[in-house]
Amino acid sequence: MTQAERPERRAFFDLWGPYALLAVGVVTAGGSAHAVGMTPAAIRVAGALVVVSLLLQLFWGRAAREWSGPNRTSTTLYFVRWALGFGLTWLNPFFAFYAVTGYYSAARQLTRRLMLTGLFLTALTMAGSEIGGMPPRGLLWWLGFGVVFGANLGLVALFNRFNVQEQEQARTQAEVIAELGRTNAALQRALDENAALHAQLLVQAREAGVADERRRLAAEIHDTIAQGLTGIIAQLQVVANAPDLAVARTHLERASTLARHSLGEARRSVHNLAPVALADDGLPQALKKTVAEWGERTGIRAEFTVTGTHEQLHDEVSATLLRIAQEALSNASRHARAARVGVTLSFMGDEVTLDVRDDGRGFDPLAVPARTGTGGFGLDGMRARAERIAGSLAVESEPGHGTALSARVPLVRHAP
Structure with a gap:
């Protein structure tokens, strides 16, 4: 019932x-x-x-x-x-x-x-x-009446106890129903507040997505087009001072190659695709070519080494490490005045490490102004790239004793 x-x-x-x-x-x-x-x-x-x-x-x-x-x-x-x-x-x-x-x-x-x-x-x-x-008729009847009356009083006490328990249960049920009503009202208010908060979070997420996309494009332009233009300018400067036509033609070809490479990077950056160097090769091959071309272009001795068992990495991990390497090499050529640069890619269990070392003039890391949250480039840009895929970037340097940069990121395998 x-x-x-x-x-x-x-x-x-x-x-x-x-x-x-x-x-x-x-x-x-x-x-x-x-x-x-x-x-x-x-x-x-x-x-x-x-x-x-x-x-x-x-x-x-x-x-x-x-x-x-x-x-x-x-x-x-x-x-x-x-x-x-x-x-x-x-x-x-x-x-x-x-x-x-x-x-x-x-x-x-x-x-x-x-x-x-x-x-x-x-x-x-x-x-x-x-x-x-x-x-009752007679003493015996009165005694029987007393016994029966006592039994009925016992039943009365029992029935009264049941009645009190029933009333208490009814009161408790009424209180529970009232409390449920208040709880439902509070829950409805919370749901309304959550709906408003959800709408607000959607707006904030949309704005954050737009800002993040702007930072990504800015970083891509800096890491690709700006570096490519810098290389082109350097090659054209050599052409201007070239002693003969053969040397000028060689540097013009390099400038043309850099221009085509930068154009491809610009198109891929807009579509958020992998760098051009990763289109046909894996990360080790792409890094090897990048280091070799950079060394040939700058005249600085550059070496590349791979340690550990090679794994096919996720596209985002490969693109991040390649961009960090390109920026580190760009910094070495512009600021370090190094004679030798070494790049090492290490596969270590559940993480991948990229180390870039040079014997340049070095600097004091504590003296470099941080631009946290500005979406800046250079060290800030490299650090932001690593942190975006749950990695980290460490820099060790001392004036007159070169620079060592180490990026550690999780080893995420390429999806089949």
Whole structure:
């Protein structure tokens, strides 16, 4: 039975149950009238009391629709019905079927202060019926009445305890329902706030994405086009001072190659693709070519070494390490005044390390102004690239003792 069905069935029994119990009492009392020694006068009085009980029950059914709990009217009607039930039971013990209604209706029709009184009187009526009728005849009957009355009082105490527990449970359920209502309201407010916050986060994420894309394009232009243009300018300067036509033609070809390479990098940067050097080769081959071309272009001795077991890296990891190497070599040619540069790519278990060392004039890393959050280039750009793929960049340098740069990134394999 559900919680909603219980009040409906109880209301149905409150309305029609007393009629049914009174009918059972009339039938059983009528059949036993001779056996219990009812006189004609007692039968007429019992009939009158039955009629009054019916009228009372009709009035009760109408009045009960107007109240939702114990009040003065319900208390008066309860004790009037008890008096009718007691009188009928005195005349014939079988009318106790009707008097028993006092047990289950006391909690809903009497205040808590009068409930025990109502139950006590109902127990008195039931005890008189159970010993064969009131009043007891003789000492033995009075002793039996006392025992039966005590048993009924025990039942009253038990029923009252059950009733108190039921009321407490109902009160607790009401509090839980009220608390659930408050919780649901708070949850709805939280959902509304989360929806607003989600919309705000989407706007911020969109703005952050635009800013990140701008920084990416700026870094790509710096690492590719700007470096390529620098190389072209250097080659053209050599052409301008070339002693003969063959030397000039050689440097013009190098400038043309750099121009084509920079154009390809520009197109790929716009489409966020891998660097040109990685289009056909893996990272070790791309680094080897990059170091060799840089050394030939700058005239600086450059060496490239691979250690560990070669792994096919994810495109983003390969592109990041290649860009860091290109920027490190560019810095070495522009600032270090180095005579020798070494580049090492190491595969070490779950990470990849790129080391770039030169024997140039070095610098004080603490004296280099940080441009955190500006999206700058040089060391800041290399560090940002490494951190973007959960890596790190370390720089060791000292004036007059060269520079060592080490980029460590997770080894993420190329997706098949």
